[in-house]
Amino acid sequence: GGDGRVGTGAARSDAGAKKRTVDHRARACELRPQREQLPVFSARSAIIREVRRHPTVVIVGETGSGKTTQIPQYLLESGFTRHGETAIAVTQPRRVAATSVAKRVAEEVGTSLGARVGYTIRFDDCSSDKTQLRFCTDGLLLREILSDPLLRRYSVVILDEAHERTLRTDILLGMLRDIQRRRQVLAAASGGGGGGPEEHGSQQPGAGAHTRFGDEDGGAQGDAVAAGVGELKIIVMSATLDADRFSEYFGGAPVLYVAGRQFPVTTYYTVTPQADYLDAAHLSVLQIHTETPSTSGDILVFLAGQEDIESVERLLGESAAHLPSAVPQLLVCPIFAALPQAQQARVFEPAPEFTRKVILATNIAETSLTIPGIRHVVDAGVHKLRGFDPRVGESLLVEPISKSSARQRAGRAGREAPGFCYRLYTEADYAQLDEDAVPEIKRCQLTMVALQLKASGVSNVLQFGFMDPPPKRALKHALLELYALEALDDKGELTGLGRWMAEFPLDPSYSKVIYASQAAGCTREVIDIVSLLSVDSLFYVPADKRDESNQAQLAFRSRDGDHLTYLNLLRAYLAADGDKEWCHEHFVNRRGMRHVLDVRQQLNRLCSRLSIDVSKTCGTDLDAVLRCFLAGFFHNCALLQPDGSYRSLNGSQTVHVHPGSSLFGKKVPAIFYDQLVFTNRLHARAASAADPLWIAQSSPKLYGRLASAAP
Ligand code: ADP
Numbered sequence: 001g002g003d004g005r006v007g008t009g010a011a012r013s014d015a016g017a018k019k020r021t022v023d024h025r026a027r028a029c030e031l032r033p034q035r036e037q038l039p040v041f042s043a044r045s046a047i048i049r050e051v052r053r054h055p056t057v058v059i060v061g062e063t064g065s066g067k068t069t070q071i072p073q074y075l076l077e078s079g080f081t082r083h084g085e086t087a088i089a090v091t092q093p094r095r096v097a098a099t100s101v102a103k104r105v106a107e108e109v110g111t112s113l114g115a116r117v118g119y120t121i122r123f124d125d126c127s128s129d130k131t132q133l134r135f136c137t138d139g140l141l142l143r144e145i146l147s148d149p150l151l152r153r154y155s156v157v158i159l160d161e162a163h164e165r166t167l168r169t170d171i172l173l174g175m176l177r178d179i180q181r182r183r184q185v186l187a188a189a190s191g192g193g194g195g196g197p198e199e200h201g202s203q204q205p206g207a208g209a210h211t212r213f214g215d216e217d218g219g220a221q222g223d224a225v226a227a228g229v230g231e232l233k234i235i236v237m238s239a240t241l242d243a244d245r246f247s248e249y250f251g252g253a254p255v256l257y258v259a260g261r262q263f264p265v266t267t268y269y270t271v272t273p274q275a276d277y278l279d280a281a282h283l284s285v286l287q288i289h290t291e292t293p294s295t296s297g298d299i300l301v302f303l304a305g306q307e308d309i310e311s312v313e314r315l316l317g318e319s320a321a322h323l324p325s326a327v328p329q330l331l332v333c334p335i336f337a338a339l340p341q342a343q344q345a346r347v348f349e350p351a352p353e354f355t356r357k358v359i360l361a362t363n364i365a366e367t368s369l370t371i372p373g374i375r376h377v378v379d380a381g382v383h384k385l386r387g388f389d390p391r392v393g394e395s396l397l398v399e400p401i402s403k404s405s406a407r408q409r410a411g412r413a414g415r416e417a418p419g420f421c422y423r424l425y426t427e428a429d430y431a432q433l434d435e436d437a438v439p440e441i442k443r444c445q446l447t448m449v450a451l452q453l454k455a456s457g458v459s460n461v462l463q464f465g466f467m468d469p470p471p472k473r474a475l476k477h478a479l480l481e482l483y484a485l486e487a488l489d490d491k492g493e494l495t496g497l498g499r500w501m502a503e504f505p506l507d508p509s510y511s512k513v514i515y516a517s518q519a520a521g522c523t524r525e526v527i528d529i530v531s532l533l534s535v536d537s538l539f540y541v542p543a544d545k546r547d548e549s550n551q552a553q554l555a556f557r558s559r560d561g562d563h564l565t566y567l568n569l570l571r572a573y574l575a576a577d578g579d580k581e582w583c584h585e586h587f588v589n590r591r592g593m594r595h596v597l598d599v600r601q602q603l604n605r606l607c608s609r610l611s612i613d614v615s616k617t618c619g620t621d622l623d624a625v626l627r628c629f630l631a632g633f634f635h636n637c638a639l640l641q642p643d644g645s646y647r648s649l650n651g652s653q654t655v656h657v658h659p660g661s662s663l664f665g666k667k668v669p670a671i672f673y674d675q676l677v678f679t680n681r682l683h684a685r686a687a688s689a690a691d692p693l694w695i696a697q698s699s700p701k702l703y704g705r706l707a708s709a710a711p
């Protein structure tokens with residue numbers, strides 16, 4: 001039975017290391033037959049051969065075919081790493097995928113997590129010197145380039161989920177291509193081809209034109225690695241068929257297709273458009289649950305984001321209590337990026353007897369995670385998209401998915417047997433969807449990108465070899481923004497502050513705020529608030545208890561707005577020791593608060609490593625805190641207009657204070673905000689009052705003259 005979690009049990013027991021090793025090995029043996037049944041297994045030798053022959057290989061395969069968990073192991077088993085010298089990195093767009101896949105692969109390899117197989121994600125490093133297979137987020141690998149410009153510690157980098165074309169994947173594509181070229185030159189200069197190693201005992205002679213890329217004898221490889229200039233192998237993995245672009249980008253790299261195994265999925269559409277997809281999702285789940293036997297498989301629901309998931313979770317919780325006793329129980333498991341890891345693991349565990357699992361997910365479950373047991377998919381047809389407009393700034397929008405996403409989602413129902421997909425939109429709506437999503441780099445704020453490129457030594461950001469170049473206008477805007485943040489100087493060169501900011505795994509605006517907090521002496525408060533801002537919903541507002549919830553929130557209200565309100569909330573939460581009852585009474589999202597504490601601890605640790613005194617506190621002078629935020633968010637300001645509305649300073653857009661904000665209905669001369677969210681209109685998320693004079697002084701580069709004229 002594959003359900004016994006021997007690995008986990010052993011890690012918890014205090015038996016000696018030897019027992020643990022044996023247990024790990026036993027578990028790995030147990031999993032071996034499962035591994036060998038995956039579609040990718042039949043392509044094993046072809047994969048190894050191609051990777052040996054070519055610097056870059058593109059691999060395409062259906063979700064669940066075994067790309068992520070198996071291919072890194074094949075390379076590990078075939079000697080593509082040198083113990084203690086080089087390792088294999090596998091990048092994932094999402095933290096959850098990196099950690100959960102690493103856990104699974106460690107089990108399959110038969111080692112404890114963090115030893116031979118590990119992961120490293122922002123703020124959380126579970127790896128060691130011994131780690132030869134490292135799962136990480138693409139953002140993390142990007143930051144490694146800052147300290148290791150040639151990524152010498154890796155012999156292979158696997159870019160997973162490349163079809164998602166996230167911002168960071170696209171930057172990595174460009175940077176890895178450069179690094180690969182530079183390492184080829186260096187490897188050639190040092191006399192070693194440095195390609196793939198031999199399969200045990202086999203001695204192939206160099207094969208014509210491919211000699212440069214592999215099939216060298218072990219000695220030459222060893223020398224090149226010793227000199228630290230071994231060749232870099234790049235593997236691009238994708239779940240969708242349009243892989244030619246990747247191949248072209250890497251000079252005609254071979255594309256390997258792994259045949260999938262897919263059962264038919266019957267798709268249903270709604271007859272009429274649904275006004276409220278949350279309610280529709282809730283009702284669909286109940287209908288599937290009551291009309292099909294629970295032995296016909298679990299239910300996976302795709303929603304836009306954490307807030308959606310929490311709403312549907314509540315709705316289902318209420319209805320589940322009223323199910324007829326003959327109907328099996330529903331076990332609701334949410335999964336989204338900000339969910340604490342312990343709870344994420346639950347989605348992979350089989351449901352207890354007489355219980356059916358309902359997994360509420362963001363597009364995280366579309367291709368990056370394979371959840372066993374799913375036969376019913378409910379697709380709300382939406383996802384959250386980062387958008388950017390220089391006049392509006394960064395925004396997070398709930399938008400229709402692409403056809404290709406809709407097909408991926410439906411596919412999740414047919415992995416183990418024929419399945420069903422219930423689309424909460426009409427067939428006509430489906431026909432209107434875009435074929436593919438636009439790569440993120442073409443529609444988001446590029447400040448972080450530009451800073452990353454600058455800090456990695458790319459002097460002309462506008463000329464960087466992107467696979468899909470972003471609009472020049474957006475790149476120029478990003479450079480200006482960095483200049484205003486003082487990360488770049490008048491000549492466009494990176495400043496000391498810019499280099500410091502690049503070290504931070506945060507949007508440059510936040511790192512600037514933390515920087516400012518040092519001189520202002522309020523680093524503690526600033527880190528608290530930055531952590532609080534990392535969670536979408538700190539409060540929960542049930543539709544039928546809106547007034548009660550609002551009333552309860554008044555206890556934390558600060559006159560100055562949401563930043564300080566959140567700080568009050570955190571203080572009260574800590575004073576109450578995170579008590580469950582207390583959270584319930586105050587409509588505080590306990591899960592969200594736990595995530596806040598997580599981020600806070602990690603930020604504190606990081607700051608301490610960068611020699612920032614995190615204990616500095618400003619006591620009651622909270623204006624200092626707000627002014628620090630303006631040092632990073634001077635571009636997110638709006639001024640009160642005679643008609644009572646707010647107009648953004650940088651784009652003359654009308655900005656509305658969110659009904660949930662502590663500033664709602666108040667009129668202050670100026671506000672600044674964390675983010676704009678577009679629902680039916682532009683809402684400022686996390687807004688606080690600002691003295692217009694502070695705004696004038698917030699960016700000497702932007703508002704220089706005003707500031708020097710001010711007292
Ligand atoms: P791909 O990357 O091609 O989508 P994966 O390598 O992620 O495929 O998954 C291969 C198989 O491994 C899946 O069929 C799934 O059943 C299994 N698997 C992956 N992760 C886990 C996990 N955390 N727990 C149990 N099974 C898993």
Ligand code: MG
Pocket residue numbers: 064067068069160367368369
């Ligand atoms: Mg995968």
